Structures are given as C-alpha cells and as structure tokens.
Amino acid sequence: MGLMDASVTLKKLTEKFPDAVVGTHNYRGDDTAIVKKEKIRDICLFLRDDPDLLYNFMMDLTVVDYLGRDPRFEVVYHLYSLPHNRRVRIKALVPESDLTIDSVVSVWVAADWFEREAYDMYGVVFTGHPNLRRILLYEGFEGHPLRKDYPLKKRQPLIGPVN
Amino acid sequence: MSEISKDLHTEYMVINMGPSHPVTHGTVKFLATLEGETIVDLDVEIGYLHRGFEKMCENSTWQQVIPYTDRLNYVSPLINNTGYALAVEKLLGIDVPERCKYLRVIACELSRLSDHLTNVAAAGLELGAFTAFLYFVEARELVWDLIESLCGARVTVNYVRIGGLKNDLPERFEEKVRYVFKEVRRLWVDVDKLLTKNRIFIDRVRGVGAISAEEAIAYGFTGPCLRACGVPYDVRKAQPYLVYDRMDFEVPIGETGDNYDKYLVRMEEIQQSMRIVEQALAQMPDGPINVRLPQVRMEPKEKIYSRIDSLIYHFKTVIEGIKPPPGEVYQAVEGGNGELGFYLVSDGSGKPYKCRVRPPCFALTAAMPRLVKGRLLADIVPTFDMINMIGGECDR
Amino acid sequence: MGLKLSRWKATRDLMVGQKQSAGPERLLDGSVILTRLEAAVNWARKYSFFLYPFVTACCGMEFMSVAGPRYDLDRFGAALPRFSPRQSDLLMVVGTISHKQAPILVKVYNQMAEPKWVFAFGVCAVSGGFYDNYSVVQGIDTLIPVDIYVPGCPPRPEMVLDGLLLLQQKVKQERWSDWPRGEAPVSRC
Numbered sequence: 001m002g003l004m005d006a007s008v009t010l011k012k013l014t015e016k017f018p019d020a021v022v023g024t025h026n027y028r029g030d031d032t033a034i035v036k037k038e039k040i041r042d043i044c045l046f047l048r049d050d051p052d053l054l055y056n057f058m059m060d061l062t063v064v065d066y067l068g069r070d071p072r073f074e075v076v077y078h079l080y081s082l083p084h085n086r087r088v089r090i091k092a093l094v095p096e097s098d099l100t101i102d103s104v105v106s107v108w109v110a111a112d113w114f115e116r117e118a119y120d121m122y123g124v125v126f127t128g129h130p131n132l133r134r135i136l137l138y139e140g141f142e143g144h145p146l147r148k149d150y151p152l153k154k155r156q157p158l159i160g161p162v163n
Numbered sequence: 164m165s166e167i168s169k170d171l172h173t174e175y176m177v178i179n180m181g182p183s184h185p186v187t188h189g190t191v192k193f194l195a196t197l198e199g200e201t202i203v204d205l206d207v208e209i210g211y212l213h214r215g216f217e218k219m220c221e222n223s224t225w226q227q228v229i230p231y232t233d234r235l236n237y238v239s240p241l242i243n244n245t246g247y248a249l250a251v252e253k254l255l256g257i258d259v260p261e262r263c264k265y266l267r268v269i270a271c272e273l274s275r276l277s278d279h280l281t282n283v284a285a286a287g288l289e290l291g292a293f294t295a296f297l298y299f300v301e302a303r304e305l306v307w308d309l310i311e312s313l314c315g316a317r318v319t320v321n322y323v324r325i326g327g328l329k330n331d332l333p334e335r336f337e338e339k340v341r342y343v344f345k346e347v348r349r350l351w352v353d354v355d356k357l358l359t360k361n362r363i364f365i366d367r368v369r370g371v372g373a374i375s376a377e378e379a380i381a382y383g384f385t386g387p388c389l390r391a392c393g394v395p396y397d398v399r400k401a402q403p404y405l406v407y408d409r410m411d412f413e414v415p416i417g418e419t420g421d422n423y424d425k426y427l428v429r430m431e432e433i434q435q436s437m438r439i440v441e442q443a444l445a446q447m448p449d450g451p452i453n454v455r456l457p458q459v460r461m462e463p464k465e466k467i468y469s470r471i472d473s474l475i476y477h478f479k480t481v482i483e484g485i486k487p488p489p490g491e492v493y494q495a496v497e498g499g500n501g502e503l504g505f506y507l508v509s510d511g512s513g514k515p516y517k518c519r520v521r522p523p524c525f526a527l528t529a530a531m532p533r534l535v536k537g538r539l540l541a542d543i544v545p546t547f548d549m550i551n552m553i554g555g556e557c558d559r
Numbered sequence: 560m561g562l563k564l565s566r567w568k569a570t571r572d573l574m575v576g577q578k579q580s581a582g583p584e585r586l587l588d589g590s591v592i593l594t595r596l597e598a599a600v601n602w603a604r605k606y607s608f609f610l611y612p613f614v615t616a617c618c619g620m621e622f623m624s625v626a627g628p629r630y631d632l633d634r635f636g637a638a639l640p641r642f643s644p645r646q647s648d649l650l651m652v653v654g655t656i657s658h659k660q661a662p663i664l665v666k667v668y669n670q671m672a673e674p675k676w677v678f679a680f681g682v683c684a685v686s687g688g689f690y691d692n693y694s695v696v697q698g699i700d701t702l703i704p705v706d707i708y709v710p711g712c713p714p715r716p717e718m719v720l721d722g723l724l725l726l727q728q729k730v731k732q733e734r735w736s737d738w739p740r741g742e743a744p745v746s747r748c
Contacts, residue, residue, distance in 0.1 A: 027490045028253055056380050059495075060521040064508055078493055078506065078521070082380065082394070085401055089493060110383030113529040121217075136210035136558055137694065138659040145218060145693050152215075152222055152692050159661045159745050161701045182663050185642045189614040189654070211660040212615050215692040230689070237617035281620070300627035307624075318620050318713050555616055 007031070009053055009088045016046055022093065030089055037075070037092040037101045044107045047079060047088070055079040055088065058104070061114035063094075063122040067148040071095035073124060077104075094124060103129040121146035175203055178540070182211045186289050186544050190554035191528070193543060200539050205532040209557055216559040220518035224484025225251055226325060228518060233319040235520060236556040238281045239274035239499040241310070244323035247518075249404060250494035250505035251325045254487045259454050263327055264405045265447040270313065270322060271405075271496075272436040272443070276306050276347070278499030278551075279429045279436075286426065286548040287358060290367055295354045302350040305343045312339060325485065326460030327453030337444055344437050351433060359427070368422035372534040372546035379420060382533070383526035386501025387432065388550060391417035391424035398497040409446065410439050425549040459485050484513025500524045500551050522556045597735060604648075604674065605730040606636040608723075611647035613667060616654030618681035621713040630716035635723050644670040649726075650703075655683035656696045665743050668703045673739045676726060677703055680719065682710045703743045 010024045013033055020043065023034040035043060047055040060078040071093040079088050094101050103126035104111045115126045116135040123144035126132060134141065138158060143150055180186070180193040187193065194206040216235065220228045232247045233240040245267050252259065259267075280303040287295030307317045312333050314322035322329050358364045374384075376392045389396055397414045399407040415431035417424030453460045457476035466473045489511040495504040501523030508517040527550045534546050610632075612622055626632050626640070641647040644667045656664055668677070679699055682688045685708045687697035699705060706729060709722040 028256065028492050030491075030493055032491070057385075058383055059502065060493075060504055060506065060519070062506065062517075062519045064517050076506070078504065082396060087493070087495075089491075108383070109378075109381045110526050110529070113525060117525075134210075135208075136213040138210075145215065150693070152218055154693050155658075156693060157658050157661065157696070159658075159665060159702065161745060182660060183613055183667055185612075185614075185640075189619065190616075190660070211657060211663075212655060213657055213659065213694050214616075214655055214690045215694045218692055219690065234617050237620060281623070284623075297628050300623055301629060304624060304627065304629050317624075317715070318617055 009033075009047075009086060012050065012052060013043070013047070017043055030087065032089040032091060034074075034091045034093065037094050040075075040090075040092050041102045041104060041107065043090065044077070044104045047090075048107055052084075053081060053086075054083050055081045055086075056108075057082055058108035058110045058114075059087075061104075061111055061118060063118045063124055063146075065122060065146065065148050073099070073122060075101055075118065075124060099123060100125045100127050102127055105129055120144070123147070173198070180543070182208075186547060188285075188552060188554055190558065191547075191552065193531075195540060195543070197540060200541075202535050202538055202540060202543070205535055205543075207528060207531050209528060212554040212558040214555075214559065216520065217518060220515050222514065224481075224513045225487070225515060226480070226484065228515065229323065229325075230319065230321050232520075233321055234555050235522070235559065236278070236498055236500065236503070236524075236553045237318060238553060239278035240318065240320050241270040241274035241314075241322060242278075242496060242498050242503065244320070245271050245405075246494060246496040246498070246503050246505050248323045248325050249496065250492055250507050251485075251487065253494050254490060254492045254507055254509055255325075255459060255485075256488075257326060257454055257456065257459065259327060260451050261406075261448050262331075262450045263452045263454075265443045266328055266332065266452060267323065268405050268407065268410070269440050269443045269447075270310075272439045273306055273310055273313075275499050276433060276436045277303055277310070279433050280306065280347075282499075282548070282551045283354065283358075283426065283429060286545065287354070289544050289548055290364065292358060292361075292364065295357050298350045298354050298357075302347045305346055309336075309339055309343050312336065324453070324460060326456060327451075331452050340440065340444060344441070347433075347437065351430070355430065359430070365423065367541075368426060368545045368549070370419075371422050371538060371542045372425075372549065373419050373421040374530070374534060375420065378533070379530075382530040384501070384530065385523050385526070386498065387428045388420070388425055388527055389501065390414065391428045392420035393418055398495050398502050402495065404494075404496060406443070406446075410442050412439050412442075422545045422549040486511060486513055495521075498523055498556075500527065500553070500556070503556075520556075520559060522559065524550060524552045524557050528552050528557055597733075598731075601731050601733055605727040608635075608637040608649040608676075608726075609639055609641045609647040610637055610649045610651050611642070611644055611667070611671070612640050612651050612653055613664065614653040615656065615660065616681075616683065618653045618683070618713040621716060621719065622651070622653045622680065625716045625719045630720060632720075632723070635720065635727070637723060644668075645672065647671060648675045649678060650675060651678040651680050652684040652699050653680040655681075655688065655690060656699055656702075657694050658696060659694075661696050661702055664699065665702050665745055669742050674733075674737075676706045676730070678722065678726065679705045679708045680722075681714060682712050685710050688712060702745055704740070 014021045020035050020039045025032050047053050057080040059080050062076050064074045073094040075092045077090040118124050119132055120134045120136050176197045178195050182192045190211040192208040195202050196204040232243040235243045280299045284296045284299035311317050314320040376394050379389050379392045395416050412435045415428045417428050462473045467477045487509045489509055491508040493506045495502050504521030506519040510516040535543055679685045684699050687695050707722045707726045
C-alpha cells in the first residue's frame with residue numbers, strides 16, 4: 001500500500017463531508033478519521049457504496065472511554081475494503097451528556113452484535129438498533145463495566161453462599 | 164392435509180438448548196422456536212464465559228497481558244500471543260529479527276493445526292463419529308508434544324514476548340517435526356477415509372448452513388467460513404505479516420458455504436499448515452531471537468545480574484511496564500477462525516489504555532439464526548460445530 | 560486348593576482392608592466373599608463414575624485429552640460421560656464459572672441424584688484463577704460443596720488422573736450416614 005493509495009480514503013471523505021470530519025491522521029500507517037457523530041450513517045453509506053472506496057467489511061465496532069475529556073466517549077469503527085485491500089478507522093465523538101449515536105445496522109448487518117456489546121460495556125445507546133439489550137452480561141447487571149470509573153473488583157453475583 | 168390442520172390448534176414450541184450442553188461447547192444458549200421439528204426462529208445468547216479480558220488488560224502492564232491473550236482462543240493460543248505482540252511492536256515501531264519471525268510463523272502454524280484438528284474432532288464427536296474424534300485427538304496430542312518441547316506448556320503457552328520470544332528451538336526439533344508430521348498425515352488420511360465420502364456425514368452436513376458470499380461479507384465473516392463461501396480472503400495473503408510472503412502455500416476456497424465446504428476447507432488447511440512449517444524450518448536463518456532493546460525486551464539473566472544498566476531496565480520494565488508512545492494501532496492476523504484483530508490504545512504509561520480484541524467467531528455466531536432458519540433442529544449441531552465458536556474468544 | 564484359597568483371601572483383604580479369619584470361606588471352598596456392605600457399595604461406586612462434564616473454557620481442551628486415547632479415563636472406570644444430570648454422579652466443573660453461569664451450575668448440581676461428587680477441574684473452578692474481577696465466581700465452593708480440587712491452568716492430564724484416584728480413595732472411606740446431603744446451600748442475591 002503506497003502513500004498515494006493510503007490517503008485516497010481520507011481525501012475523498014474530507015471532500016464529501018468537510019464539516020463532519022474533525023481531524024485525520026495516519027499514525028503507524030493506519031488511516032484514521034475523527035468525525036462528529038451526527039452524520040455517521042451517511043458517512044458509512046458513502047464509504048460502503050462509493051466505487052473508489054467500497055468498504056464492504058465492517059471488521060470491528062468498539063468504544064473508548066477517555067475519562068476527563070469532553071467528549072468523553074469515542075465510537076471506533078474499523079472497516080476493510082475487500083476489492084481494494086484497504087483499511088480505515090472512523091472515530092465518532094460522543095459526549096457523555098448525549099450518549100446516543102445512530103446505529104449502522106442498516107449499512108452492515110455485522111454491526112448488530114457489536115453495537116449490543118458496546119451498549120453493554122459502555123452504555124452508549126444506538127438509536128435505530130432493532131434489539132438493543134445486554135449481550136455479555138446478565139440482564140439485571142447494574143452499570144457498565146468497561147467505563148473507567150467502574151471498579152475492577154466490584155462483585156455483582158446472582159447467587160451466592162448463604163452466610 | 165391442510166384442511167385438517169386448519170382445525171388443529173397448533174402453537175410454536177420454544178425449546179431451550181441450554182448453556183450446559185455438549186454441543187454448544189458449554190457456553191451458548193439457544194432458544195429455538197420450533198414448528199414440529201423445523202426451526203422458525205433462533206435466539207442465540209452468549210456471555211456465559213465473559214471473563215473481563217479488556218478490564219483485566221487495562222489493569223496489567225503490557226507484558227502481563229500476554230497470558231490473558233492465551234486464554235482467548237484457547238485452541239490456538241500462539242496465534243493470539245503473536246497477534247498481540249505484533250500489535251504492540253507496531254505501536255512501538257520496532258521490528259524483530261528474522262529468526263524470530265520464522266519461529267513465530269512455525270508457532271502460529273502449529274497452533275492452527277491444533278485448532279483445525281480440534282474442530283474436526285469435535286464435529287465428528289457431536290455427529291456420532293467417535294473414531295474420528297479419537298484419531299484427531301491423538302494427532303493433536305502429537306502436535307501438542309511439539310508445542311510442549313518448544314514452549315514448555317501444552318495449552319496455555321505464554322511463549323511470545325514483545326520484541327521476541329521466550330526461548331529458541333530445542334535440540335533435534337526438526338527430527339521431531341518430521342516424525343510428528345508423518346503420524347499426523349497418516350491420521351489425516353484415516354479420518355479422511357472415515358468422513359469425507361461417508362454417506363451419513365454427507366447427509367448431515369451437505370447443504371446445511373449455506374450462505375452466499377455477499378451476505379457472508381455483510382455479516383462480517385472471515386476465515387475458513389468465508390473461504391468456504393468462495394471469497395479468497397486470507398490475511399496472510401492479503402496483508403502479509405511476519406514472513407508469510409516468502410512462504411509458498413495455497414488457500415483452499417469452497418463453493419457454496421455449507422458445512423461440508425467448511426469441513427473440506429479446514430481439512431485442506433491442515434495440510435497447508437504442515438507445508439508452511441516445513442518450509443519455515445528449511446529457510447530459517449541463524450541469529451538472535453530477541454530485539455536488542457532492553458527497555459522493551461528483557462536481556463538474559465547473566466547480563467541482568469552483572470550489569471547495572473540491564474538491572475535498571477529490568478526493574479523498570481517489570482514494575483512499571485514498557486512504555487510505548489501515545490497513539491492507537493490495529494493489527495490483524497489470521498486466526499484459526501478468521502481475522503483476529505487487536506486494537507490497542509496507549510497513553511504513554513506502562514498499562515494499555517484500551518486493549519480490544521476483534522473476535523472472529525463473534526460475527527460468525529451472530530449469523531447463526533440466519534444459517535439455521537427453516538431447517539431442522541438437528542441441523543444446529545453441525546452448523547454450530549463448523550462455525551467453531553470458541554467461548555473464550557466470543558465472550559472474552 | 561491351598562493356592563485358590565490364598566488368592567481369594569488376598570482379594571478379600573484388598574476389598575475390606577483388614578485381615579480377618581478364614582472360617583466360613585474355607586468351609587465353602589472359596590466360592591464366597593464376605594465383606595461389609597458399605598465396602599462393597601463403595602467399591603462399586605468408585606470404579607464406575609458417570610461424569611457430567613460441565614465444560615466451559617480452556618480446561619475443556621485438557622478434558623478432551625484426558626478422555627482421549629493417550630491419557631485414558633476409561634482405565635479408571637470413568638469413561639462414559641452422561642450429558643444429563645439425572646443420569647450422572649460425578650460433576651466435573653471444567654473451566655471458569657461466571658456470575659451469569661452460576662445459577663445454571665447450581666441448578667445442575669441440585670438436579671443430580673445422590674450420591675454425587677464434585678470435581679473442581681482447573682484453578683478457575685477452584686478459586687477463580689487470575690480473573691479477580693466483576694464477572695467471575697471466585698471458586699465454585701462458594702456455590703456447591705466440592706470434593707476434589709485440581710489446580711492448574713490447565714492441569715496436565717496426569718494431575719487430573721491423580722485427582723480421580725484421590726477421589727476414589729475418598730469414596731472408599733465413605734459411610735452410609737454421609738448421604739443424603741441435600742441441596743446446595745445458596746441464596747439468590
């Protein structure tokens with residue numbers, strides 16, 4: 001992947017959505033674009049359908065919690081284009097005060113379970129998701145464990161010894 | 164017939180194939196809504212083995228994460244170790260010596276052998292072919308003997324280090340490899356004769372769990388399940404890491420994406436993995452196996468006990484952890500089930516800020532309802548087997 | 560005849576574990592073995608465990624090896640896994656138990672008929688392993704009574720077989736009054 005090829009995605013993205021893209025970088029060869037969360041569905045549709053880009057694989061969807069910074073959360077999408085053999089990372093900024101973001105299930109079906117896991121672990125609500133409930137923890141679990149302010153050793157057993 | 168059944172009051176029956184079930188590898192719950200024997204809807208519930216991998220990693224130093232990665236895809240632990248070490252090395256911006264790369268390739272391919280052997284053995288067991296299970300468990304024991312002589316442990320190896328490896332090859336490793344591969348090839352031929360043209364096996368797995376290539380891509384399939392659909396995507400060929408670009412191997416592709424193709428793809432990959440190991444052993448150069456950066460990779464004990472600077476680096480890296488520069492990186496390797504990705508975020512301290520694993524079988528298990536809808540209840544068994552859901556990876 | 564009698568004696572002594580006088584057996588020409596009913600029943604129980612492998616995690620790989628042809632559980636009589644708790648008597652808890660899985664473990668334990676034994680396979684079942692966090696039960700003995708603890712991550716198959724032999728010795732020394740023990744003493748939090 002030459003340098004020319006690597007920045008095609010970022011160039012086209014900043015041309016098409018100039019006000020949504022907050023920043024881009026290419027740390028260690030990974031194309032990354034930081035976007036605002038409002039137009040995330042349009043951005044994803046553009047990335048999937050544009051003939052130069054064709055990001056048809058949604059590899060990963062996760063959330064990073066930057067405690068102490070505003071916006072606190074970043075929803076990170078890792079995409080891969082099978083025809084062009086390229087990767088890109090999209091980071092959408094989500095503040096703690098408005099912890100919602102559009103769901104991209106209609107763009108890639110793979111996002112279904114990844115978004116459920118992000119909701120389970122961080123509490124980010126994906127609007128438009130057909131079935132947003134906990135996936136890795138039991139239904140009555142209180143709290144969202146991967147947030148930085150959740151203690152590691154807090155116990156929430158469903159069932160325990162009598163004494 | 165339909166006139167009669169209009170008067171009969173029929174309802175759908177909901178059956179629970181619970182979390183403690185031999186087929187579901189112990190940790191997945193299926194709620195099947197059945198009409199007779201046909202599945203109308205399937206609800207898959209995972210998370211019964213959630214062990215908090217990411218949270219534990221955020222509370223350990225970068226080197227202490229490696230045993231946790233062992234337990235992700237526990238049938239092929241060396242691939243997880245290698246993936247993580249490659250991701251951290253990408254973050255640090257360092258490159259390991261040649262011999263280390265070849266050794267890592269050998270370790271990964273031995274692990275991949277173990278993964279595919281276990282999967283076909285378990286599939287045989289759950290369909291009733293107990294002999295295939297016993298033969299491949301014996302083959303896996305032989306491969307584990309090799310891994311044990313190389314790394315010191317059978318299952319949770321903890322062999323790869325950031326910036327190198329734990330130790331070099333033991334003596335007479337090539338002889339052992341030759342002997343073991345001869346035995347594994349013999350057992351492979353036996354199981355091939357037992358299963359591949361077996362009427363009962365074919366009736367149970369052919370045509371079941373078929374999926375088209377576009378849908379598979381939309382669901383995020385990777386690995387043998389995607390290659391069985393006809394898509395030639397293998398991370399080792401598409402974006403080669405380590406020395407895979409110097410290895411001559413083929414990537415088997417299926418046609419319809421049903422369970423029979425997945426089985427054939429896995430069987431052929433066993434043969435290709437053995438080829439890769441033999442080539443790597445032949446091509447491997449001599450040299451060091453660890454990178455010479457004491458702030459990343461610990462030096463040998465003789466130096467640590469005799470030189471003060473080595474002692475200081477050892478102390479700092481063990482107590483505080485190595486310190487990669489702040490940033491984020493994503494590294495993908497080809498795991499036994501597909502693309503295993505590590506997304507690491509560093510804030511410059513000795514502990515990872517975020518250590519995310521992209522589990523290949525998470526996306527595969529999410530597609531289970533789509534694969535078995537409209538089929539019989541008994542078709543859950545071969546379909547779920549061939550997906551090769553490993554609880555440690557899916558639930559982390 | 561003298562040889563046959565001494566062989567019978569040896570067998571009987573092995574079973575009961577103490578020397579007794581040969582009176583009635585010599586009279587009946589060695590065709591009868593006398594022992595306590597407890598000892599005979601314990602002997603039958605310990606050499607015919609029906610496992611319920613409650614497999615969750617990585618230790619399951621070593622369980623497959625132990626059941627495989629090289630390290631063979633069949634030699635010790637514990638070959639047949641019964642995947643229904645109603646039909647089994649040795650619950651082998653193989654692998655990590657999370658809080659989500661804990662009620663299921665207790666349910667399976669309660670559904671087993673007495674006499675039943677529990678084998679904690681692997682350090683995650685023994686004490687939670689190195690997963691000291693929000694989602695892992697720190698040892699299944701907080702939920703159900705455990706008979707044998709086999710630590711290891713995962714334990715080598717030889718360790719598992721050693722654990723099984725120790726369990727057999729334990730079963731040999733049981734008394735009638737040990738059973739029944741009742742349900743697992745847990746509460747729903």
